[in-house]
Amino acid sequence: MKAKKSLGQNFLIDQNIINKIINSINVEKEDLIIEIGPGRGALTKLLKTKSANIICYEIDQDLRVYLNALEDNKTKIIYKDFLNANVEDDIKSIKYNNLFVVGNLPYYITTPIIKKIIESNIDAKEMYFMVQEEVANRWTSKPNSKEYGSITLYLNYYFNISKLFKVSKRAFNPIPKVESAIIKFEKRIDKPKVNEEVYFKLVDDCFKMKRKTLKNNLGSDRYNKIEPILIKNGLTPNVRAEELSEDIFVEIANYLR
Ligand code: SAM
Numbered sequence: 585m586k587a588k589k590s591l592g593q594n595f596l597i598d599q600n601i602i603n604k605i606i607n608s609i610n611v612e613k614e615d616l617i618i619e620i621g622p623g624r625g626a627l628t629k630l631l632k633t634k635s636a637n638i639i640c641y642e643i644d645q646d647l648r649v650y651l652n653a654l655e656d657n658k659t660k661i662i663y664k665d666f667l668n669a670n671v672e673d674d675i676k677s678i679k680y681n682n683l684f685v686v687g688n689l690p691y692y693i694t695t696p697i698i699k700k701i702i703e704s705n706i707d708a709k710e711m712y713f714m715v716q717e718e719v720a721n722r723w724t725s726k727p728n729s730k731e732y733g734s735i736t737l738y739l740n741y742y743f744n745i746s747k748l749f750k751v752s753k754r755a756f757n758p759i760p761k762v763e764s765a766i767i768k769f770e771k772r773i774d775k776p777k778v779n780e781e782v783y784f785k786l787v788d789d790c791f792k793m794k795r796k797t798l799k800n801n802l803g804s805d806r807y808n809k810i811e812p813i814l815i816k817n818g819l820t821p822n823v824r825a826e827e828l829s830e831d832i833f834v835e836i837a838n839y840l841r
Pocket of ligand 1: 593594621622624625626664667688
């Protein structure tokens with residue numbers, strides 16, 4: 585059966601990489617794993633050896649020929665677009681200790697999928713994703729780098745994100761255009777104490793035009809309001825959003841309340 589490009593189907597075929605991914609995931613048998621896009625089951629097969637409950641979301645019904653054999657009393661495949669699924673509802677009858685999410689995600693919907701997980705209140709302890717290397721670099725970036733942006737701050741507000749290892753495009757069939765990486769999300773227990781609405785609006789506004797100064801992006805009135813915090817942190821009126829750490833954004837958001 586041919587891989588469907590429109591569904592981002594690049595199947596993992598390198599067994600060393602598959603083993604490396606599975607060995608990175610510290611799941612116990614009392615846990616629940618949600619796998620997004622199991623494809624032909626390359627990861628699912630090995631996830632099953634962890635003996636945890638598994639729920640997979642696969643949009644493509646044609647993959648039943650590969651996935652039917654993997655279903656049993658602990659592994660369930662739901663043929664649905666993950667973006668339209670009611671995940672909370674789908675997992676409510678399962679008893680588990682911790683929730684893990686795993687996915688070799690189609691590149692074009694990586695961000696919407698992760699935003700949906702955050703917004704769906706499913707309280708994942710850890711998440712492991714294969715993403716485009718460029719995306720991995722952006723999400724794990726630090727201030728003063730060109731990759732650092734509002735999405736970095738948004739995701740790192742909820743999770744500590746680390747890049748585990750790179751994956752060559754030759755590990756897939758068909759071979760994609762770009763290199764990939766595995767990233768790990770760990771739920772933060774030290775989430776900043778801040779009004780989320782104020783904080784995220786501030787971050788978005790400050791990064792509106794990345795090359796512009798904070799003063800240009802916020803306008804003089806709003807800039808003047810927050811200037812005391814910038815001065816306190818040794819920053820000048822020419823400062824750009826990419827120079828501000830999470831701590832400073834939080835300090836400003838709390839000052840604005
Ligand atoms: N996990 C498999 C592997 O590593 O070989 C397949 C990975 S492939 C990059 C992505 C998979 O996600 C495909 O099987 C595709 O059909 C599925 N998919 C694409 N969009 C989806 C969606 N919105 N919801 C659920 N699955 C989706």
